[in-house]
Amino acid sequence: MVAVNLSPAGEWDECGNHFYQRSTLYEVDWPNSSLESCRVACAAYGGPIAMIRDERKMVQVSGPQKPVLQIYTAAGRQLGSFAWEQQTIAAMAWTLHEELMVLDQAGEVKLYSxxxxxxxxxxxxxxxxxREGVLQACLFPRGxxxxxxxxxxxxxxxxxxxRPRSLAPLALASAPQCIAVIEGRxxxxxxxxxxxGAGSSINVVDEDSAQEHNNLLGSSSVTSMAVSPNGQFLAVFTQDGRLVVLLxxxxxxxxxxxxxxxxxxxQMGWCGTDSVVLVxxxxMLMVGPLGEWVRYTVESPCILAPECDGIRMISQTSHELLRRVPDPLADVFRPGSTAPGALLFDARCLFDGEEARADEVLRSIATDLPEAVATCAAAAAADYSPARQAALLKAAVYGRAFCNVGTVPPDLLLRASIRLRILNSLRDPSVGVPLSDAELTALSPAVLVDRLANSRRHLLALRMATALELxxxxxxxxxxxxxxxxSGDISDEELQEALTGKLRGQPGVQWATIARHAQAKGRRPLxxxxxxxESSAAEQVPLLLGLGEEVKGLDKGLEAGDADLIYLALFQLWRSRPLPSFLQLLNARPLARALFFSYAARKEPDLLKQIFATMNMPDSLAELEIRSAIRLERGISMPDAAASSPAQAPGTRRAGADTGSLQALQCLxxxxDLFGQSKDxxxxxxxxxxWRTLRQVQGELETEKGQAVFLGTSxxxxxxxCIxxxxxxxxxxLRDKFHISERRFAWLVLNALAEIKDWDGLEAFSRERKPAPVTGYEPFIGACKNNSAPNDRTARFIARLPDAKHKAVEYAAISMYQEAxxxxxxxxxxxxxxxxxxxxxSASQALYAEQHAPGGRHASAFDRDLKASGTDFP
Amino acid sequence: MATLPNFELGPLPLGLIREEGRRQLLDALDTRRGKKVLVLDPRISGFLRFVAEVPLLREHGVEQLVLLDTNSLAQNGIRSVVYLVRATIDNAQTISKQIRNTAREAKGVEFGVFFLPARSHVCEKVFAEEGVFGDIHIGDYPLNFIPFDSDILSLELPSSFKDVVVDGDKTSLHAVASALLQLQAMYGAPSLIRGKGPGAAVVKDMLVRMQQELGSQAPVPGEGAIDTLLLLDRELDPITPLMTQLTYEGLVDELLGISNGTVQFDVNGGQRQKFALNSSDQVFHELRDLSFAAVGPELGKRTKGLRTDYQGTKGPDRSIAELKQFTSQLKSLPHITRHINMAEAVSTQMRRRSLRARVHVEQLLVDGRDVESCCENIEEMMCSGMDLLTVLRLLCLVSLTQGGIPKRHCDGLRREVLHTYGHEHVLTLASLQAAGLLKRQEGARSNFAAVRKAFRLLVEGLDDAVVPPLDAAYTYSGYCPLTARLAESALRPQGWTGLEDALRLLPGPHFEVKPTAYSQEASPAETPEPATPAAAASGSLGLLSRPGSGTGMGGGAGAFANLMRLGSSFREAPSTGATSKQHKTVLVVFIGGVTFAEIAALRWMASRPGSNCNIVIATTKLINGNTFLSSFIDGNLRQGMAESV
Known part of the structure; x- marks a missing residue:
């Protein structure tokens, strides 16, 4: 039967409740390297592999003395190579962005594409x-x-x-045998x-502390450690041959x-997250989570490359994969499986074999058909063999035809096929990225597309992005x-033509990025x-500045109205131009001028003065002087010096005030003078x-009274x-000197008298001018009320109001109802x-109501609740 | 206290902004390891509660919350300090000093600075000059609009108006445009942009430009939840904020002060109360937009209602269900009591600050009558010790309605201001003059009379206390905010067509843009102005740009794409009920600030029978006359005033 021929189950090994599958991804041949003598770094997600002769190993060297770093795809195609002429390498690994990170013995880290x-x-x-040199290192994709x-x-x-950060210091009795890292996430x-791992203990070090765990493994010492890809588990191998898995x-x-x-x-490594592989x-021994194990023979040496769902083994002639068989695939092909997916696959095979039993089998899973379709589609995605993928998809298509509408997502198979096309083309030896479906999901298609672009497979990346609608x-x-x-030898114009020819009409092309790149390559005209x-000013401006086109950059920034870009351009212009020419630029651009002044007012007050003087702006200059006077007056230091001088206590003001006072007078x-020069x-x-006069008079008054209460007031x-x-x-x-009107002065006096509750003085003042005060009596009544004068005092002024109606109102206002x-x-x-x-x-009623108000208690209880929850922003 | 508005009640689910803001805040915190001190810009800490609550921050390692100053943080024994600040030069300087002070006393402290809404080159330059740049991790916290209520968004940029009109600094306009772009990513782009005023035109141009820069990533206009965008510039109507708001919420703001959605006042008897004012308080939700004159009777009705219900439940034959229903009503009792207390506090303040006299002067001024007596009145207010801001409000009102302060009074009044409040306010007066708010009458009269007539700003014989009100003018007792009239006409089917002559009385261009989806080569159809020069080539925000090359777009394209994803789940959902399709959702943006009374007028318009729109309000800042004018007072002087008040 066809099914039997197709079934991969024959290659599977049972281990516990699961099946494991070992399959060859590529036949390889590392042209210039012998794995035996090499240090090897494999990137995760089927990425590139770097090799370099390991200088720690004794080998017979033929050819160049310096080791050569070779980079290959997972399928063994060379991507690049260069001679390593630096310090001895301590470790190397691939980063998240598929850059090769090389750490040398002196702690220098270099990155290579x-x-x-x-x-x-x-x-x-x-x-x-x-200084000290590197003893141990652990490199991981993020650091x-x-x-x-x-x-x-x-x-x-x-x-x-x-930024290298130091971890907590620790005291180790002996040099550690092994190191592992659990990332912060x-x-x-x-x-x-x-x-x-040092001796029989495991030390856990973070930035705050170092903890020693020494009773985990008995007396035997730790020889190697490996953290599972999900960071949840730690595998430890001990001197006495035990493999211990810990949280x-x-x-x-x-x-x-x-x-x-x-x-x-x-070597030791995790296969997915549930079993550990030892070589x-x-x-090669694979140990499952419950102690079950499978033994394999491998070619030596064998480099392990763990993945999130399996582990890859790289040897001199082959690149293999060991993984737990994904569930859908196991469901379909497990010997004797009666899962709906398996039966659907059988039905399809029978159908292809033109056997009537196909219908019978199909009927037996009628209710589970949607599940069976989904299983077959998922199994297809999980499989590496195109023939089986096709067979599984065919089974899914067959099953779908019998499903009720709506039970199977309409684009399920379409999406599965797109994914498979992508995965298959990635796995092709010419590309050499042996990604599994689960890895693609973990990596995310967007990142995959970026990686392809980075590896200069632009067409493939473009097609994938289009297929995936990215x-x-x-x-x-x-x-x-x-x-x-x-295109080093193509002229700027030609190259520009070539680029625009391809890119015109494409949405969202980042011209600034390309231009920046061209600039970095020394092609400024290009x-x-x-x-x-480029249409985005935020992209254009920094680059224009880099190209020396500052004015253009400034204008682009102004066009977009983006203060940040304008500042960026302004600062560069300010640096690069003589002041007059800079000011000329500002003059023609009001927004830029406003922003620069606002900056200068805070950071370069002297410069601002100079500018105002040069630009003939007496008004602005005068306002600066006024501001200085205010600061001097209030003891506010210039913004720059604010930190050093805490606010002066009132009593200490005198000391600094004399010089400050003099300066303030000069400012005024x-x-x-400056205001006088200005038009209006x-x-x-x-x-x-x-104001200047006032300050002088106030100064004299303070000396006279011996009290520092006048300066700084109106x-x-x-x-x-004074009153x-x-x-x-x-x-x-003061009245005479500053021409205060009689009326205004009267107001001041009467209010001042009321404030100090000098009721007799107030009374006397009200009679000073005959026949009546210039203000009338209302201000007196008001002043009394505002300063809670006794009613009889207030009443005396009310009595002198000319109008009875008005009197009634005022009496009522101070609750003298009878008079009112x-x-x-x-x-x-x-x-x-x-x-x-x-x-x-109503007054008597209100009194009653207040005592019996129903809401009173509730309100106060509520208040308490409010106060209890003291969790507010300051 | 931590009562938040119910963000899902409004026309747009603004909770999305909160969720996104909260996620980004936590992400920012999580990038710094271990226990940390969170240092907050005082201008941020107030509204941060709309995004995240303190216990949540504690879960993410925040041990202490402090406000930004220059004092060393070393004594706190903490290894990591995280700053959350606006990207201003002053902040960068203060941070530099604090870092230096801290580093002097403690080694190994790590500093992370997150700028709101995005880092800026100028701050980085300050850090570099102060020699701390290398010690800081710098990040962005792309929070633009803050949801203040189920239908209110604010950028909290208090000096936006002053920056633009006095200093010519248009940074805030760029901030508005970026924030609108972010909003569009979440809720979709409008199919119609209408607006009036110089600032509005700038914002529109920037927005159209930014959208083009986004290229194919830009949301398709008209497919989201926002149908129309209406941009109104405060410069069109600086008069309204100077008037005393006479709605409940407006008056509470005028007299007790609403700050970041909370109010604090003394109950009779000296106890201080603080609580949140927003739509989650059902009583407030119903009363906030009523004229204050109607609030007393309405509160009375509610308490009476409770009493009759109580008597109804007293009988022995009441079922448990009825009792239960009654007790559930009782739960609103604390709310009612609170509002009675608050209304009382407002009344007390009204008497104390002689509000009646003030409102009388305002009414005379907008009516254009009796300017002489108004000027005298203002002088008398100064004599009797009225606060500076109130006096400035009235002076500006004289100037704006009369085209300047009458020559005869101008010098005297100015001198009186200086004598009473200090000569240093020569700066304040100059700044108001530069803004065109306060000037001497010279020749040309104001066109306010013409505007008043054209837009029917005065409504005679309107009874404010009628519920529901009959005209938007109830918000200022017979004077209708110009912005409300502009919005009212903009939302008619014919829009502003036919109103061109009236619109020409106001500063700046008016425009109507129908944005087109990306890839249609045609530039946006626009009237009456010529099309914005659309860059021929498409562009995007620089996906490959180096990490750290600030794009000035609040987090760059990655963040934008995220928002699109976030928003798409909402957009794809069978949007908020059937009503939303009959009702258009209009986003009204007040550039330069909006008062509560203006918001009330808009809400009233939307709630009128026959109205076919839902209104969401976005602004640079929720203002009243005092906060509006205080941005014109020099920072050093403002500090002094805060102490003396």
């Missing part, structure tokens, strides 16, 4: 590493951890921002943890398996950059040409001069203060009268 070009962002693990020979740990957790604390936080031992082997394994010479603009831009790289196509004189600044000039406040101090003479002097009623009666104001009666009547 997969084509062997050195990338610009190299860094060092710090002076200590350089690295390094132990110096003095047992001090340094980590970098973000390669985009490589997998730990409870959220920060990276480094595990060190990664070392709180629990999950399983223990004794290999009864005296020899240490050459000794030609023997944006294509990054690929196009990347292609254009690569094109620029590869960059300028390309930049013409200058301000007055006459009133401001007068105000500044008047004229009105100064007059009031408060009982000094009418000085108040009168009399006055209302006198003026025959019946409305007022009834109002007063109403008030008197």
């Amino acid at each position: 997969m084509h062997g070009q050195q990338l610009s962002h190299q860094f060092s693990m710090g002076a200590e590493c350089a 690295l951890a390094v132990m110096t020979k003095s047992h001090h740990l340094w980590v970098v957790t973000d390669l985009a921002e490589p 997998h730990t409870n604390s959220g920060s990276i943890e480094v595990l060190l 990664a936080d070392l709180t629990r031992t999950l399983s223990e398996f004794s290999t009864q082997s005296d020899a240490q394994p050459d 000794w010479k030609e023997l 944006p294509t603009n990054k690929i196009l831009s990347h292609w254009a950059c690569a094109k620029v790289d590869a 960059a300028a040409l390309l930049l013409e196509h 004189s200058r301000a007055s 600044g006459a009133w401001q000039a007068k105000a500044a001069a008047e 004229l009105a406040a100064t007059v009031r203060k 408060h101090l009982g000094d009418r003479r000085s108040a009168n002097k 009623a009399e006055m209302a009666a006198q003026s025959k104001d019946s409305d007022m009268l009834s109002k007063i009666q109403g008030i008197v009547g």
Whole structure:
């Protein structure tokens, strides 16, 4: 039967409840390398493989003395190579972006593209590493951890921002045998943890502390460790041949398996997240989660490359995969399986064989048909063999025809086919990316497309992006950059033509990125040409500045109205131009001018003064002087010095005030002069001069009174203060000097008297001018009320009001209802009268209501609740 | 206290913004390891509660919350400090100082600075000059609009109006455009943009431009939840914020002050109360937009209703269900009590600050009558110790309605201001003059009379206390905000067609744009202005750009794409009920601030029978006359005033 021929089950090994499948991905031949003598780094997700002669191993060297770093695809095609002429390599690994990270013995980290070009962002693990040298290192896709020979740990957790951070110091009795890292995203604390196996203990080190766990493994010492791809588990191999699996936080031992082997394994690695693979010479042992195991023979040496759903083994002649058979595939092909998927597959085979039993089998799974279709589709996606993929998809198509509408997603098979096309074309030896379906999901199609573009497989990337409906603009831009790289001998115009010819009409092409690349390659004219196509100012401006087109950059920024871009351009212009020409630029551009002034006011006050003087702006200059005066007056230091001088206590003001005071007076004189020069600044000039006079008078008053209470207050406040101090003479002097109107002055005096509750003085003042005060009596009544004068005092002024009606209102306002009623009666104001009666009547009611209000208690309880929850922003 | 508005009640589910803001905040915090001190810009801390609550921050390692200053943080014994600040030069300087002060005393402290809404080159330059750039991790916190209520969004840029009209600094306009772009990513792009005013035109141009830069990523106009975008510039109507708002919420804001959606006041008897004012408070939801005159009777009705219900439930034959229903009503009792207290506090303040006299002067001024006596009145207010801002409001009102302060009074009044409040306010007066708010009458009269007539701003004989009100003018007791009239006419089917002559009385162009989806080569159809020069080539936000090359777009394209995804789930959902399709959703953007009374007028318009629109309001800042004018007062002076008030 066809099914039997197709079934892969024959190649499967049972291990516990699961099947494992070992299959050859590629026949390979590493042309210039012998794995035996090499240090090898395999990128995850079927990425490139780097090899270099291991200088620690004794080999017979023929050819060049310096080792050569070779980079291959997973299928063994060479991508690039270069001679390694630096310090001895301590470790190397591939990063998240498929860049080769190489750490040397002195703690220098260099990064290379997969084509062997050195990338610009190299860094060092710090002076200590350089001095002491690297003892142990663990490289992972996002960063690295390094132990110096003095047992001090340094980590970098973000390669985009490589700042080495030191971990907590630890005391180790002996040098550690092995090192492993659990990345921050997998730990409870959220920060990276480094595990060190030293003796029989495992040390866990993070930034705050180092903990030693020494009772986990008995007395035997740790020889190697491996963290599972999901960061949850830790596999430990001990001296006495035991494989122990622990939770990664070392709180629990999950399983223990004794290999009864005296020899240490050459390598240990996780196969997916549930089994561990150990390699000794030609023997490979896979141990499942429950201690079940399978033994394989392998070609020696064999390099392990763990993946999230399996493990790859790279040897001199082959590249193999060992993985747990994905569930859908196992469902369909497990010997004797009666899962719906298996039966559907059988039915299809029978159908193809023109056997009537097909119908019978199909009927037997009628209710589970949608599930069977889904299983077959998933199994197809999980399989590596195109023939089986096709057979499984055919089975799914067959089953779908019998499903009710809506039970199978309409595009299920379409999407499965698209994915398979992608996976198959990736696996093709010419591309050499042996990705599984699960890995594609984990990696995400968008990242895959980026990786393809990076590996210069632009057409493939573009087609995949189109098939998956992903944006294509990054690929196009990347292609254009690569094109620029590869076209060193083509003229700028021609190259620009070539690029625009391909890219015109494509959505979202990042011209600025391409232009930036061209600039970096030293092709500035080309960059300028390309930049013409860019529409985003945020992209254009920085680049224009880089190209020396500052004014153009400024104008582009102004066009977009983006202050940030304008500042960027302004700062560069300011640096690169003499002041007059810079000012000329500003003059023609009001927005740029406003922004620059706002910056200068805070950071370069002196420059701003100079500018205002040069540009003939007396108004602005005068305002600056006024601001200085205010700051001097209020003891506010210039923004730059604010930190050093805490706010002065009121008592200490005198000391610094004398010089400050003098300076303030000078500022005001200058301000007055400057305002005078301006077109319509006459009133401001007068105000500044008047202020100066006021300050002088206030200064004299302070000396006279021996009290520092006048400076910094307004004229009105100064007059009031004089009255408060009982000094009418000085108040009168102020009145004359500053031409305060009689009416205004009267207001000031009466309010001041009321404020100090000098009721007799107030009374006397009200009689000073005959026949009546210039303000009338209302202000007196108001001042009394505002300063809670006794009712009889207020009543005296009310009594002198000319109008009875008005009196009634005022009496009522201070609750003198009887008098109010009399006055209302006198003026025959019946409305007022009834109002007063109403008030008197309701007052007693209100009193009653207040005592028996139903809401009162609720409200206060609610208040308490409010106060209890003190969890508010400051 | 932490009562949040119910964001899902409004025409747009603004909770989406909160969720996104919260996620990004936590992401930012999580990038810094371990326990940390969170240092907040005082201008941010107030509204941060709309995004995340303090306990949540604690879960993400925030041990202490402090406000930004220059004091060393070393004594806190903390290894990581995270700043959340606006990208201003002053903030960058303060942070630099604090970092230096802290680093002097403690080694190994890590600093992360997250700028709202995005980092800026100028701040990075300050850091570099202060020598701390290398020690800081800099990130963006792309929070633009903050949802203040189920239908209110604010950027919280208090000095936006002043920056534009006095300093010519259009940064805030760019911020509005970027924020609108972000909003469009979440809720879809409108099929119609209408607007009036110089700032509105700038915002429109920027928005259209940004949308083109997005290229194919831009949402397709008209397919989202927002149908129309109406851009109104405060410059069209600086008069309204100067008037005293006479709705309940407006008056509470005028007299007690609403800050970040909460109010604080003293209950009679001295106890201080603080609570949130938003639509989740059912009583407030119903009363907020009523004229204050109608609030007393309405509150009375409610308490009476409760009493009759109570008497109804007293009988022995009441079922448990009825009792239960009654007790559930009782739950609103604390709310009612609170509002009674608050209304009382408002009344007390009304008496204390002689509000009646003030409103009388305002009414005379917008009516154009008796300017002489108004000027005298203002002078008298200064004598009797009225606060500076109130006096400035009235002075500006005189100037704006009369085309300047009458020559005879101008110098005297100005001198009186300086004498009473201090000569340093020569700066304030100059700044108001530069803004055109306060000037001396010279020749040309104001065209306010013409505007008043053309837009029917005064409604005679309107009874404010009628519920529901009869005209939007109830919000200012017979004076209708010009913005409300503009919005009213803009939302008619024919739009502003036919109103061109009236519109020409106001500053700046008016425009109507029907944005087209990307890839249609034609530039947007536009009247009456010529089309915006659309860059021929498409562009995008730089997906491959180096990490850290700030795009100035609030988080760059990655963030934008995220928002699109976030929004798409909402957009694809069979949108908010059947009503939303009959009703158009209009986003009214007030550039330069909006008052509560203006919002009330818009809400009233939308709730009128026969109205076919839902209105969401977005603004640079929720203002009243005092906060509006206080941005014209020099920072150093403002500090002094806050102490003295």
